[in-house]
Amino acid sequence: MPRPSVSTDHILDSAANLLARRGFDHVTTEDIAKAAGVAKGVLYLRFASKDELFGALLDREFANAVRALATLVEEDPRGGLLSRLYLHSLRAVHASPVLTAFYSAAHGESRVVARLVRDRSGSRYPARQVLGTDFFEELHRKGMIRADIEPGTLARLLAVWSVGLAARAPHDDIDALVVGIGDLIARAVDADVTDTTPGKVAFAEFAHRLIDHAEQTAPAGAGRKEPRP
DSSP: OOOSSSSSHHHHHHHHHHHHHHOOOGGOOOHHHHHHHOHHHHHHHSSSSSHHHHHHHHHHHHHHHHHHHHHHHOOOOOSSHOOOOOOOHHHHTTTTTHHHHHHHHHHTTOOHHHHHHHHHTTTTTTOOSSHHHHHHHHHHOOOOOOOOTTTHHHHHHHHHHHHHHTTOOTTHHHHHHHHHHHHHHHHBBBBBOOOOOHHHHHHHHHHHHHHHHHHTTHHHHHOOOOOOO
């Protein structure tokens, strides 16, 4: 049984701090145990392998990012438009150094991340962004994206932008960059509508499914972390 004096969240927090500084290919279980102040064997009471630990951390970070994103969208009067959803999703992802590192490494030469993507195929995060093709198609059906825009092509294009932004992180002024991207999308893609409620409702339902899916695989003792400001 896990030692009650050491929380799973404490172990994941220690791993997150290391990954943010060193990247996925340069952190060992010994490093994590030392940072968490526990024996290496304690880690293996919670996780069968380092990859399982990293996967649990990514699930937690992803769920927290989606939760923060849902709040931003709900509080935004124009939050149902794609430009606003995309802007808020970039802000939520880049508030997490772990997710920024993951999305950057997912398209590079990281052996650890490639293994995570392969082994967790069909999960929430492998080699894709928070907003995927299915959701773009839903926004299109709800009238939030211009009728003459093909949502699948648009989703692939914006995924490339997202990866490029992650690959060059950290940025001196990430907010200025995402606001600029949001403005371009608003001019080129957003439908000319007054009421964006259909998009907000669609995203709220989508976010709920994503969070539930991520938390179903959370290890025992891993609680919800408050989103970063």
